[in-house]
Amino acid sequence: MPFILKKTKSDRVVDAVLYTVLAIFCLATLFPIYFVFVMAITPYKEVLKNGGFIIFPHSVTFEAFKTIFSSNTVPKALQVTVFITVVGTACNLAITTMLAYPLSKKFLPGRNIVLMGIVFTMLFSGGIIPIYLTVKATGLMNTVWALIIPGLVSSFNILIMKTFFEGLPYEIEEAAKVDGCSDIGTLTRIVLPLSLPIMATLGLFYGVNHWNAYFGGVMYLNDRSLYPLQVVLRNMIVSPAISQELAVPQSALNTMPPETIKMATVVVAIVPVLIVYPFLQKYFVKGMLLGAVKG
Numbered sequence: 115m116p117f118i119l120k121k122t123k124s125d126r127v128v129d130a131v132l133y134t135v136l137a138i139f140c141l142a143t144l145f146p147i148y149f150v151f152v153m154a155i156t157p158y159k160e161v162l163k164n165g166g167f168i169i170f171p172h173s174v175t176f177e178a179f180k181t182i183f184s185s186n187t188v189p190k191a192l193q194v195t196v197f198i199t200v201v202g203t204a205c206n207l208a209i210t211t212m213l214a215y216p217l218s219k220k221f222l223p224g225r226n227i228v229l230m231g232i233v234f235t236m237l238f239s240g241g242i243i244p245i246y247l248t249v250k251a252t253g254l255m256n257t258v259w260a261l262i263i264p265g266l267v268s269s270f271n272i273l274i275m276k277t278f279f280e281g282l283p284y285e286i287e288e289a290a291k292v293d294g295c296s297d298i299g300t301l302t303r304i305v306l307p308l309s310l311p312i313m314a315t316l317g318l319f320y321g322v323n324h325w326n327a328y329f330g331g332v333m334y335l336n337d338r339s340l341y342p343l344q345v346v347l348r349n350m351i352v353s354p355a356i357s358q359e360l361a362v363p364q365s366a367l368n369t370m371p372p373e374t375i376k377m378a379t380v381v382v383a384i385v386p387v388l389i390v391y392p393f394l395q396k397y398f399v400k401g402m403l404l405g406a407v408k409g
Contacts, residue, residue, distance in 0.1 A: 154377040178378035218279035260334035
């Protein structure tokens with residue numbers, strides 16, 4: 115008969131306190147998201163009736179979403195953001211992998227010098243002005259590539275992926291080379307299929323960073339048609355005239371408050387990340403553990 119450890123009264127009290135604290139933190143995290151969504155789908159009359167604060171709406175409308183998607187501003191910004199996220203994340207993972215895989219081999223000449231240089235960039239940065247001058251000198255200003263290339267690789271992510279590669283059994287790679295597989299073939303056919311957890315983890319890091327790209331859009335872009343979604347959202351929040359930001363007639367916004375338009379845009383900005391994350395969660399946890407414990 116297996117031994118079952120019974121919890122004492124004090125253990126149950128501690129568990130109750132912990133679960134209560136976790137529940138409070140969970141509600142504090144989810145409530146802003148819920149409130150934004152409720153405000154985006156609540157009719158204008160009900161918003162006015164309740165003084166602008168609603169928890170449980172009595173009726174639902176999607177007029178705010180129809181309004182923002184009827185303009186060219188938000189759909190265009192969404193296309194730019196999707197392009198930056200997909201292409202940028204793919205480039206990030208490719209460059210990070212090509213750097214981390216060789217550095218995971220201890221016999222690589224000059225390996226320690228390169229690693230010291232990578233760690234140095236984590237501690238010291240050239241600053242905003244040198245980065246801006248570099249982007250300007252390379253002709254990336256006012257292009258979407260200015261939001262991708264300057265952050266093409268992360269030193270922290272290189273070290274995480276390198277540590278993961280070091281934990282893979284070297285005998286598998288040796289067997290592949292005995293069968294005549296080249297270094298690139300070993301990487302693409304053997305190592306990468308085994309590295310799905312770390313690839314998903316770092317892909318999530320890079321993807322969220324690109325999706326939330328704001329500072330680069332403000333610094334490097336002057337063409338409003340190239341603005342990513344976060345920059346458009348910021349302009350809508352600070353602008354006194356949302357109709358100008360959306361490029362729609364003011365009459366189209368008379369049936370709803372500006373806050374509803376803003377909340378609907380916020381929902382469009384956060385929903386894709388909320389949808390993608392559950393599918394990557396199991397890889398995310400596994401990748402972080404394997405990439406951070408070893409080495």
